[in-house]
Amino acid sequence: MLKRIINLMFFLVVIPLLALFVLLGLVFNKKSLFIGFSQFLSLIPGKFGSYLRKAFYRVVIKSCGESCVIGFATLLSDADIVIEEGVYIGPQCNIGKSHIAKNCLLGSGVHILSGKSQHDFSRLDVPIQQQGGSYQKVFIGEDSWIGNGAIVMANIGRQCVVAAGAVVVNDVADFSVVAGNPAKLIKLRTENC
Numbered sequence: 001m002l003k004r005i006i007n008l009m010f011f012l013v014v015i016p017l018l019a020l021f022v023l024l025g026l027v028f029n030k031k032s033l034f035i036g037f038s039q040f041l042s043l044i045p046g047k048f049g050s051y052l053r054k055a056f057y058r059v060v061i062k063s064c065g066e067s068c069v070i071g072f073a074t075l076l077s078d079a080d081i082v083i084e085e086g087v088y089i090g091p092q093c094n095i096g097k098s099h100i101a102k103n104c105l106l107g108s109g110v111h112i113l114s115g116k117s118q119h120d121f122s123r124l125d126v127p128i129q130q131q132g133g134s135y136q137k138v139f140i141g142e143d144s145w146i147g148n149g150a151i152v153m154a155n156i157g158r159q160c161v162v163a164a165g166a167v168v169v170n171d172v173a174d175f176s177v178v179a180g181n182p183a184k185l186i187k188l189r190t191e192n193c
Contacts, residue, residue, distance in 0.1 A: 002029065003066075003067070004066070006051060007051070007055065008052070009052075009144040010051040010052055010054070010055040011055045011058070013038045014052060014053065014055040014056050014059075017037070017056060018056065018059055020147050021033065021037055021056075021060065022177075028058070030079075030109070031078070031079075032038060033078055033134070034060065034076075034078075034079050035075070037056070037060075038075050038076045038077070039075060041056055042072065042073050042074055042075050043073065044109050045072050046051055046072075048129065049072055050069055050071065050072075052069060052070060052072060053070045053074075053177070054066075054069075057070065057081075057083070060079055061076065061079050061080075061081045061082075061083070062079065062080055062081055062082050063081075063082040063083065063084070064081075064082075064083045064153030065083055065084050065085035065086065065087060065102070066085065066088070066090070067085045067086050068085065068086065068087040068088070069082075069087070069088045069089065070089045071088075071089055071090045071091035071092070071108070072091045072092070073091050073092045074083075074090070074091060074093040074094070074095065075093070075094050075095070076090065076095045077094060077095065077096050077114075078096055078114060080097045080133070080137065081095060081096075081097065081098055081100075081141075082098070082099040082140075083100050083101075083102060083104035084098065084099075084101050084103075084104075085102045085103075086102050086103040086104075086107075087102065087103070087104045087105075087151045088098050088104070088106065089102075089110075090106055090107045090108040090109070090110065090112050090148070091108050091109075091110070092108050092109045093106055093109065093110045093111065093112075094110075094111045094112070095112050096112055096113050096114035096135070097114035097115070097135050097136070097137045097138065097140070097177055098112045098137060098138045098139070098140065099137060099138070099139045099140065100112075100140045101139070101140060101142035101143075101144075101158065102142050102143070103142060103143045104140050104141075104142070104143065104144050104145070104146070105144075105145045105146070106146045107145075107146060107147050107148035107149070107150070107164065108132075108148045108149070109148055109149045109174045110146050110147075110148070110149070110150050110151075110152070110172060111150075111152065112138055112152045113138070113151065113152065113153045114135035114136060114137070114138065115134070115135055115137075115153060115154075116136075116153035116154065116169055117133055117134045117135075117136065118133045118134070118135060119131065119132075119133045120132055120133045122138065137191070137193050138152060138153065138154065138155060138156075139155045139156070140152070140155075140156045141155075141156055141157045141158030141159065141160060141174065142158040142159065143158060143159045144156050144158060144159060144160040144161070144162070145160070145161050145162070146162040147161075147162055147163050147164030147165070147166065148164040148165070149165045150162050150163070150164060150165060150166045150167070151167045151168065152164075152168045153167075153168060153169050154168050154169055154170050154171045154172070155169065155171045155172070156171075156172045157171075157172055157173050157174035157175065157176060158174050158175075159174060159189060160172050160173075160174065160176045160177070160178070160189075161177040161178070161189065162173065162178055162179075162183065163173055163178065163179030163186075164179070164182075165179070165181070166178055166179050166180060166181065166183040167180075167181040167182055167183055168182070168183045168191050169182045170182065170183075171185070172185075173185075175189040175190045176188060176189070
């Protein structure tokens with residue numbers, strides 16, 4: 001009950017910021033505006049910052065759980081993000097187009113990219129930055145743990161463990177423990193049962 005009251009108080013605090021976001025959205029590009037607000041909010045430290053970020057994102061992204069935590073210096077780079085209940089996103093993360101299922105744990109410095117085709121580089125006669133690309137939503141399954149500094153470009157199943165520093169370029173099956181660059185299966189968590 002106390003957390004609900006605190007969440008409501010922070011929602012009231014963030015209303016002027018939400019109003020500014022809506023007004024500026026009438027003039028500026030929405031994606032750029034979203035990224036700018038995300039950068040600003042990421043710099044507010046402590047619990048105050050975490051509650052403020054959550055209150056803002058509960059309105060402007062696709063879905064944001066009431067009990068999630070979004071750490072200091074964490075950037076959300078797309079409004080097409082779902083963060084379910086019980087999710088912890090550590091400090092200094094960068095979250096692209098994704099769906100993070102309930103009770104996931106993301107360590108510090110985790111990067112979830114919007115798929116692995118964000119940049120096309122097939123032509124030599126056109127600069128890479130002008131070749132475009134495509135964005136895909138990355139799904140992180142329920143109760144998965146992604147270690148510090150991991151880079152995720154593909155889907156991760158439920159109850160998985162991704163080792164610190166791993167680079168996930170291919171989908172990871174449920175109950176997997178993966179590590180390395182590119183991430184490879186180390187073992188299945190079901191082997192311990």
